[in-house]
Amino acid sequence: MNAHPAIGPALGQPDASDDGIAKGEVLLKVDNVSLSFGGVKAITDISFDVRKGEIRAIIGPNGAGKTSMLNVVNGFYTPQQGTITFRGVERRAMKPHHAVRQGIARTFQNVALFKGMTTLENIMAGRSVHMHRNVFWQMLWHGPALKEEIEHREKVEEIIDFLEIEHIRRTPVGKLPYGLQKRVELGRALAMEPSLLLLDEPMAGMNLEEKEDMSRFIIDVNQQRGTTIALIEHDMGVVMDLSDRVVVLDYGKKIADGPPDEVKNDQAVIDAYLGVAH
Amino acid sequence: MAQTTMLDTFPKYLLLNAERFGDRPAMRHKDYGIWQTWTWSRQLDEIRAFALGLQALGFSRGDKVAVVGANRPRLYWTFAAVQSLGGVPVPVYADAVAEEMAYVLDHAGVRFAVAQDQEQVDKLLSFRETIPALTDIVYDESRGLRDYPRERLHDFAEVQAAGRAALAADPARGRAWEEGVRAGSGDDVSVMLYTSGTTGRSKGVVLTAAASVKAALDTVRFDGLTEKDSVLAYLPLAWVGDHYLNFAQGYVSGFCMNCPESQQTVAQDMREIGPTFYFAPPRVFESLLTSVTIRMEDAGRFKQWLFRHFIEVARKHGEAILEKRPVPLSGRLAYALGDFMLYGPLKNVLGMSNIRVAYTAGEAIGADLFSFFRSLGINLKQLYGQTEAFLYVTAQKDGQVRADTVGPAAPNVEIRIADNGEVLFRSPGQFSGYYKEDDKTAEVLTEDGFIRTGDAGFFEADGQLKIIDRAKDVGKLKDGSLFAPKYIENMLKFFPNIKEAVAFGDGRDFCAAFINIDLTAVGNWAERNNIAYASYQELAGHPRVYDIIAGHVNEANRRLAQEPMMAGAQVARFLILHKELDADDGELTRTQKVRRSFIADRYGELIEALYDGSTEKYVETEVTFEDGRKGRISATVRIADAAVHGRPARPHAEAAE
Known part of the structure; x- marks a missing residue:
């Protein structure tokens, strides 16, 4: 309940990140991107876009290039060809932390948390991008630095409340079951208040109940916080239920793009998933 | 003592407490990681705002209001707000499936429902159309409910805001509300508690205000509870134990009720609050002991030895010290050292450092388990109660505690054993009947007004009652x-x-x-x-x-x-x-x-x-x-x-x- 009037109302409101893009406009545009590692062509000539406020799924069989695509988007790989335009600005080669500054946060296929740190500390780490006091202030941890810490803690507590992980606030994440670790990782990504959230297989390794919970949280993040989401997922039921539009990759190429129903009945997609006699 | 002041409704106690304990905490709730506190005067303000808001929604005297959800301040405020308007709160088990809930709401003729969150609202909406009496639903937590059609669905905060606006526009309304509270009669129905229905359809136990207050006053005096005590309110809202131990005793004595952050954080919240009055069924104590034992098995050898040694000391002398019986000096010294080394820290981890009075009930408790907690210096006692009695039938006195009995009759309670061994009682808090089920009421009442408990028992030589089984199984x-x-x-x-x-x-x-x-x-x-x-x-x-x-x-x-x-x-x-x-x-x-x-x-x-x-x-x-x-x-x-x-x-x- 919103007992604390100072923080309460912020919860239900759309994302504060002001990226100057109206809902439904193109937030991220990928044009003719190709990526290869030596002779291996991971991604070949792919184009698609993500619109503000939507849930966009990237699917495809194993090795289709989904994670590579995500790594390109968040700046971990620099493609040899093609351009990426985020928030209307064409991107040059850059590092992942630049992507974070621009408002892209992500979670990983294999949970990548600080195992020895608590849930609270992990999510607080997600706020570091928004901390402005320099290292000396942080060491003093007084006056403005303390005030800043408190402001960030309030944001983090909102996220903890939002994801219903109050009971593990002080638990080292290494001790948590996998499903909860995934939730903490989502919390850390949310703490960055991204305008684009990339989720790499958010349901991998989860049981049915955990999947349902996670789906609920993804929808809530999208609707209540207004965050745009691009996700990779293998569970077709989840993808079809959650996403507004789906792009399908196979062997590094785009084979389909459109609303879930359309993609589901696309012959090329069915062939890619079920295989065809050659 | 101040708490002996005799009034006959809980809202009257609300006014009194706002006056006598205005700056003392009445309610705490952990939210966003911080304990938020409401004093009695702030609590009065919250309740008045909600009551006036309900009036604006067309609430009229005698209306019944279902309360569905976990232990949240707003749901507890709903009880008092509804009572202050001459209505009847009907708490419902939050884990009931929609069908069971619909039965209770329909049977009680509920007009409003106050629900905690989307889950409960969804349940209510699934059958709202089938219950003609039910008009409006109010929810506490707005999460997920933003896009619901707002027709006859209200946010608790908005209802309160409407109440506050009405008050600001016309301060006379506040005075009229207080007049209404003071005019309330002890004969009014205070609450209707539905039995959990393990033996057939649940029945609505009707409790009047004066009887409820009287029962609560008796036990508050019995255990010396004051405004300085505090409890952790974690039991199901619809269960008589929660309504009695936390709400009724709290209003009468003025102690502070603490609502946990969530169901999963109860153990941590307990540690932070350190309540002075505590109730838990035997299985909770059992699982606490199991977790302590398991964690000790993982400890180093020295710590294990320390644990075994001092637990043995506690076993020998702990209960005697608790009951102020004579103990040799060497025993006292060993126990004091044990308290420093083990019992103190252990109680601290369990959140039991400040407990003055703890009760268990509902099932038989093993003598070893019972003694373990008592030997640590926790004043754990047993009581025997029933919804129809508004809880207490018997309770053990400090110093006269045994694992295998439930104690002598609670203050002002009369107990008689029927020829077939069934325990019968008559108590100040006893119910006035099952709602709309006179035949069932007649079944449990004897001609001279005693209530049949359905349990078989007998009195031991020292006057303590021993419950042995369900009467029909004996x-x-x-x-x-x-x-x-x-x-x-x-x-x-x-x-x-x-x-x-x-x-x-x-x-x-x-x-x-x-x-x-x-x-x-x-x-x-x-x-x-x-x-x-x-x-x-x-x-x-x-x-x-x-x-x-x-x-x-x-x-x-x-x-x-x-x-x-x-x-x-x-x-x-x-x-x-x-x-x-x-x-x-x-x-x-x-x-x-x-x-x-x-x-x-x-x-x-x-x-x-x-x-x-x-x-x-x-x-x-x-x-x-x-x-x-x-x-x-x-x-x-x-x-x-x-x-x-x-x-x-x-x-x-x-x-x-």
């Missing part, structure tokens, strides 16, 4: 001795190796029992003793396991023999069942209670074998797997004799007739 052996199956089963179940027991004997020559071993405890023992086993069935049939269980049965018989009323029904023969009793097979209820008649049907052959003198019996049993498939298991079950104490050995077979 029978007699052929020789006329009393046979109370649950009492015998509990005696057996207190051994950690025994998970479940079913006793037979009504109309028989002697008493016999089925036993289920506890696979964790016995499995652990087997591991340490290099006994290999592949399944429950194999371990259960192991001769050495039979020896262990025979020892337990022997010990239970020895204890039974010491009790004149029970000595006749010692367990003369037993067998260890070849499968675990399981709710999936219908042998247990979903709340893990034994379904006697079902077991008697299903295992008829085995019961006969217990009584015809055979030493083993081949049986085949159908089982249901977790995925719903059925299978059969077969086994030859051994039947063992057990030593009987203090009376001539019986023939181990029934005489042929």
Whole structure:
């Protein structure tokens, strides 16, 4: 309940990140991107876009290039060809932390948390991008630095409340079951208040109940916080239920793009998933 | 003492507390990681705002309001707000499925419902159309409800805002509201509590204001509760225990109620709050002890030694010190050191450092378990209560506490034992009837106004009541001795190796029992003793396991023999069942209670074998797997004799007739 009037109302409101893009406009545009590692062509000539406020799924069989695509988007790989335009600005080669500054946060296929740190500390780490006091202030941890810490803690507590992980606030994440670790990782990504959230297989390794919970949280993040989401997922039921539009990759190429129903009945997609006699 | 002030409704106490304890905390709730506090005067303000807001929604005197959800300040405020307007709050179990909830709301004729969150709102919306009386739903947490059609669905904060606006526009409305509270009558219905319905459809227990207040005043005085006490409100809102212990006692004494952050954080919240008054059913204490034991097994050798040593010291002297009995100086010194080294820190971890009074009730509690907590210096006592009594029927006095009794009659309660052994009582807080079910009310009331509890019991020589079983399950052996199956089963179940027991004997020559071993405890023992086993069935049939269980049965018989009323029904023969009793097979209820008649049907052959003198019996049993498939298991079950104490050995077979 919103007992604390100072923080309460912020919860239900759309994302504060002001990226100057109206809902439904193109937030991220990928044009003719190709990526290869030596002779291996991971991604070949792919184009698609993500619109503000939507849930966009990237699917495809194993090795289709989904994670590579995500790594390109968040700046971990620099493609040899093609351009990426985020928030209307064409991107040059850059590092992942630049992507974070621009408002892209992500979670990983294999949970990548600080195992020895608590849930609270992990999510607080997600706020570091928004901390402005320099290292000396942080060491003093007084006056403005303390005030800043408190402001960030309030944001983090909102996220903890939002994801219903109050009971593990002080638990080292290494001790948590996998499903909860995934939730903490989502919390850390949310703490960055991204305008684009990339989720790499958010349901991998989860049981049915955990999947349902996670789906609920993804929808809530999208609707209540207004965050745009691009996700990779293998569970077709989840993808079809959650996403507004789906792009399908196979062997590094785009084979389909459109609303879930359309993609589901696309012959090329069915062939890619079920295989065809050659 | 201030709390003895006699008023006759809870809203009147609200006004009084806002005056006498205005700046003292009335309510705390952990939210966004921080304990938020409302003083009594702020609480009054919140309740008044909500009450005026309800008025604006068209609330009229006598309206019933369902309250659905977990322990949240706003839901507790709803109780008082509704009462202040002459309405009746009807708390409903939050985990009830929509169908059960619909039954209660329809039966009670509820007009408004105040729900905690989207989950509860969804349930309510699923049947709102089928209940003509139900008009408006108010919710506490708005999460997920943003896009719901707003028609007849209101945010709690908005209702309060409307109330505050009305008050600001016309301060006379606030005065009128207070006048209304002061004009409230003790004869008004204070609350309707629906029974949990384990024995059929749930019934609405109607409690009037004056009776409820009177009952609460008695126990507040009995345990010396004051405005300086605090409780953790974590029990189900719809259960009489929560409404009585937290809400009623809180309003009368002015103590502070603390609402946990969520259901999963209760243990942590308890540690942070350190309540002074605490209630938990026996299984909670049991799981606490188990977790302590398990964590100690992981500790280093020195710590383990320290733990064992000081627990032994506590066992020797702890209870005597608690009860202020004479203890040798060396014992006191050892205990003081133990308090510093172990009991203090342990109580701190459990959140029990500040407890002055703790109660347990609902089930029998093992003597060892009970003593463990008391020996740490926690004043744990037992009470026996009923919804129809507005909780207390009996309660143990400080210093006169035993594990196997529930204490003498609570203040101003009269108790009588009927000819059939059933406990009857008459109490200040007793209900005025089941709502709309006069025939059922008549069934439980005697001609002179006592209430039948349905439980069988008797008074011990020291005036403490002992509850032995449900009255309908109590029978007699052929020789006329009393046979109370649950009492015998509990005696057996207190051994950690025994998970479940079913006793037979009504109309028989002697008493016999089925036993289920506890696979964790016995499995652990087997591991340490290099006994290999592949399944429950194999371990259960192991001769050495039979020896262990025979020892337990022997010990239970020895204890039974010491009790004149029970000595006749010692367990003369037993067998260890070849499968675990399981709710999936219908042998247990979903709340893990034994379904006697079902077991008697299903295992008829085995019961006969217990009584015809055979030493083993081949049986085949159908089982249901977790995925719903059925299978059969077969086994030859051994039947063992057990030593009987203090009376001539019986023939181990029934005489042929």
